[in-house]
Amino acid sequence: MARTARVSVDEHRADVAALLAPLVDAARRRARTEDVDLADALGRVLAGDLVAPVAVPLFRNAQMDGYAVRAADVADARGDAPVRLAVVAEIAAAPGVPPRLAPGTAARIMTGAPVPEGADAVVPVEDTATGTFARTPAGTAREGATDPVAGQASTTPADPESVEVRVPRAAGDFVREAGSDVRPGDALLTDGTVLAPHHLAAAAACGVGRVRVVARPRVAVLSTGSELVGPGEAPGPGQVFDANADALGAAVRRAGGDVALTARCGDDAERFAAVLAEAAAVADLVVTSGGVSQGAYEVVKDVLGGGASSDVTFRSVAMQPGGPQGFGTVDGTPVLTFPGNPVSAQVSFAMFLREPLERAAGLPGVERVRTAVLAEPLTSPAGKRQLLRGATGPGGTVRVVGGAGSHLVASMARADVLVDVPADVTEWAAGTEVEVREL
Helix, strand or coil: CCCCCCECHHHHHHHHHHHHHHHHHHHHCCCCEEEEEHHHCCCCEECCCEECCCCECCCCEECCCEEEECHHHHCCCCCCCCEEEEEEEEECCCCCCCCCCCCCEEEEECCCCECCCCCCEEEEHHHECCCCCCCCCCCCCCCCCCCCCCCCCCCCCCCCCEEEECCCCCCCCCEECCCCCECCCCEEECCCCECCHHHHHHHHHCCCCEEEEECCCEEEEEEECCCEECCCCCCCCCCEECCCHHHHHHHHHHCCCEEEEEEEECCCHHHHHHHHHHHHHHCCEEEEECCCCCCCCCHHHHHHHHCCCEEEEEEEECEECCCEEEEEEECCEEEEEECCCHHHHHHHHHHHHHHHHHHHCCCCCCCCEEEEEECCCEECCCCCEEEEEEEECHHHEEEECCCCCCCCHHHHHHCCEEEEECCCCCEECCCCEEEEEEC
16 A cells, blocks of 8 residues: 555546546446436436437327318418318327328318328318317217227218318428428437436337436445444434435435445444455445544554555545545455545545546536635635535625534535635635635
């Protein structure tokens, strides 16, 4: 194990990026992909173009509720001189093939219903004399009514019925042709698309039930400390609730990773070594919290610092919170070690792991650094880069919430950015433009 002196935030970011570069490259090359059901594909990254297997629409259909007609039959229709056509059928948006439309007739048709052969336009119901569908006389074919012999909509109403068309229509009006949206073989979605609900709608409209996506990086999250109990458990004397296992797991999932294993370990080195070995076997990356400071019970340092199967560097990064850091491999699997204080762990994830993990999941880069204006003055100790929790306000302002302490997890809950204070800054006045990183 090589030990180093204090390094800058940028140096450690570069080392972590280099450690995780093979995972990022594998995602770029689409080395690991998987097929998932469309219902489970939200937020996943498409691996390769998705080609439409069918036309959309599948068949000619009506764009409006109205009457399917021959355009030539209504070419002279006017409000003061309507064209009267016999209504010979009613076509619902339902299974079946409608009968061919004869010249001089019309078929009442619903939105999405198949346009019959012989018809080349749809007259919206608003462009007829009544402006609405008149009540169908008893015996007229209704939605779903079929000829028991031909299996098609009946065309013989018991009572004569007609419609007065008051607006002329050209061929193609309010008719959606088969393939007018998508043709078979068209690239429906392109490689790298982060699948949103409207992408899933397009795939579903083409009958696609499963899509190929980039496999998510598998991450094991190990939270250490004999003092920890899980949320919902009853703490004994000297015990505290573990805020890292669930929070880091959530951060992993938000960044596009899968949590392959979550474990809470005490300060027993043999037990931690066993859990670590299991994690390295099932995950692409192991993230630990706790056990990396200068105390006497630093189980992560104790196990990773002397293990023959590990090559981990522990160092002090010139930042607060989150100074104690470690990176390397165990049994060939990358490992990052974060401090145990909850704010330190979250800041460490935001600064060092979130972006490489997103790239390892195939997700596009997101620019999270922007400027804001301080709503209040602040002071900062010299010589160490401060990452203060901040809450943005109206007009692009930001206000620091809570203090610098890494135990102040409640202030983290009120923050939406980190205010980045350089090491050489000791004070800033209100109104100063500062750099913030979105959480």
